[in-house]
Amino acid sequence: MAATPHDIRPETFTHDPALHSAPTSNGAQSHNRNPAAQVSVRNVWKIFGPQPERIMTLLEANASKGAAPDTAGHIVAVRNISFDVQAGETFVVMGLSGSGKSTLLRCLPRLIDPTRGEILIDGQDVAHMDKHALRDLRRHRVSMVFQHFGLLPHRRVVDNVAYGLEVQGVKRAERLEKARAMIELVNLSGWEDYYPSQLSGGMQQRVGLARALAVDPEILLFDEPFSALDPLIRREMQDELIALQARVHKTLIFITHDFAEAVKLGTHIAIMKDGELVQVGSAADLILRPASRYVEEFTQDVPKLRVLSARSVMQPLYGPPPQGMPVAATLSLERCLPVVLQAQDLVPVTDATGAVVGTIARASLLTALHLNA
Ligand SMILES: Nc1ncnc2c1ncn2[C@@H]1O[C@H](COP(=O)(O)OP(=O)(O)OP(=O)(O)O)[C@@H](O)[C@H]1O
Numbered sequence: 001m002a003a004t005p006h007d008i009r010p011e012t013f014t015h016d017p018a019l020h021s022a023p024t025s026n027g028a029q030s031h032n033r034n035p036a037a038q039v040s041v042r043n044v045w046k047i048f049g050p051q052p053e054r055i056m057t058l059l060e061a062n063a064s065k066g067a068a069p070d071t072a073g074h075i076v077a078v079r080n081i082s083f084d085v086q087a088g089e090t091f092v093v094m095g096l097s098g099s100g101k102s103t104l105l106r107c108l109p110r111l112i113d114p115t116r117g118e119i120l121i122d123g124q125d126v127a128h129m130d131k132h133a134l135r136d137l138r139r140h141r142v143s144m145v146f147q148h149f150g151l152l153p154h155r156r157v158v159d160n161v162a163y164g165l166e167v168q169g170v171k172r173a174e175r176l177e178k179a180r181a182m183i184e185l186v187n188l189s190g191w192e193d194y195y196p197s198q199l200s201g202g203m204q205q206r207v208g209l210a211r212a213l214a215v216d217p218e219i220l221l222f223d224e225p226f227s228a229l230d231p232l233i234r235r236e237m238q239d240e241l242i243a244l245q246a247r248v249h250k251t252l253i254f255i256t257h258d259f260a261e262a263v264k265l266g267t268h269i270a271i272m273k274d275g276e277l278v279q280v281g282s283a284a285d286l287i288l289r290p291a292s293r294y295v296e297e298f299t300q301d302v303p304k305l306r307v308l309s310a311r312s313v314m315q316p317l318y319g320p321p322p323q324g325m326p327v328a329a330t331l332s333l334e335r336c337l338p339v340v341l342q343a344q345d346l347v348p349v350t351d352a353t354g355a356v357v358g359t360i361a362r363a364s365l366l367t368a369l370h371l372n373a
């Protein structure tokens with residue numbers, strides 16, 4: 001279920017077109033690689049079936065003609081996807097069931113080999129990693145958290161959390177010490193010696209999270225980790241993940257079906273449809289400038305006034321700043337609206353230092369919200 005409106009923080013991120021290029025009309029990304037990205041996905045395809053190479057060649061040959069080749073017996077799960085993820089951000093991937101989200105995520109550490117394309121992690125191409133480098137990547141640098149927890153039922157909580165360290169060959173005393181610290185981090189102290197089946201769903205997912213964090217990875221991949229939880233617990237877990245991320249500053253790539261969850265957690269949100277990426281942007285980009293009806297439908301139920309901030313609707317400042325009561329760029333539109341409606345003139349928008357960085361006009365605000373001026 002969707003998070004309730006009061007969960008949702010107004011967005012504070014402005015879309016940076018240098019990082020995420022707009023989809024072209026056929027849904028493909030015209031992509032400029034950002035060398036600073038921690039994860040860079042470039043023109044990745046994944047075709048399931050007996051002859052993926054043959055289908056790929058057909059698709060490449062047909063790309064310029066625009067005609068759809070016969071892909072019978074195959075599933076093109078991921079189609080020419082490109083995006084960049086910056087270190088420390090939470091990058092959310094959304095899309096309906098079967099749109100290719102899990103396949104895409106599993107391609108990143110090469111749990112699945114992409115049919116085409118490049119995946120760079122810290123500038124290193126995972127396709128060219130040998131067995132040792134890949135093992136190092138999966139054991140030390142990238143961890144996964146799954147929807148159904150994936151815990152080992154016959155191991156105590158503490159041994160589940162220590163599992164990744166055990167695989168790394170870390171000595172028992174050291175791994176148990178680290179595991180206990182992670183258990184504390186996810187607020188499960190006191191449950192170390194219980195077995196997974198003795199824990200609630202939310203607690204089991206905390207164990208999954210602690211296990212992923214125990215190896216101190218740079219990147220955490222989440223495949224719908226909260227989807228199996230009831231709404232209250234789910235909200236609690238989202239809040240805890242936000243609090244945790246503020247402490248650990250990992251790079252998170254997070255799959256969800258739920259746009260409210262995407263808005264709450266995501267720095268950027270990527271929307272997938274039928275294996276393609278249809279739009280990448282901040283929540284405000286998707287809400288105010290949806291690339292298609294499909295994207296618009298995802299955004300329809302979010303409480304726009306709470307999700308959007310003054311920054312997302314302001315115009316840049318031209319000339320001297322207007323007089324009058326300012327609003328902070330991070331203020332939600334819900335709280336801006338009364339000020340803007342009462343103002344006689346343009347309303348100044350200020351940044352954290354108090355400098356005027358833009359203005360809001362009543363008419364443009366109402367237009368952005370699809371309200372009649
Ligand atoms: N191992 C596989 N072999 C064949 N087809 C597969 C395989 N894995 C996924 N697919 C197909 O690829 C497509 C994308 O599946 P994927 O699991 O990536 O979707 P998803 O967006 O994660 O869906 P959901 O939201 O239901 O988890 C689907 O049509 C699926 O049937």
Ligand SMILES: [Mg+2]
Pocket residue numbers: 101102103223
């Ligand atoms: Mg999936």
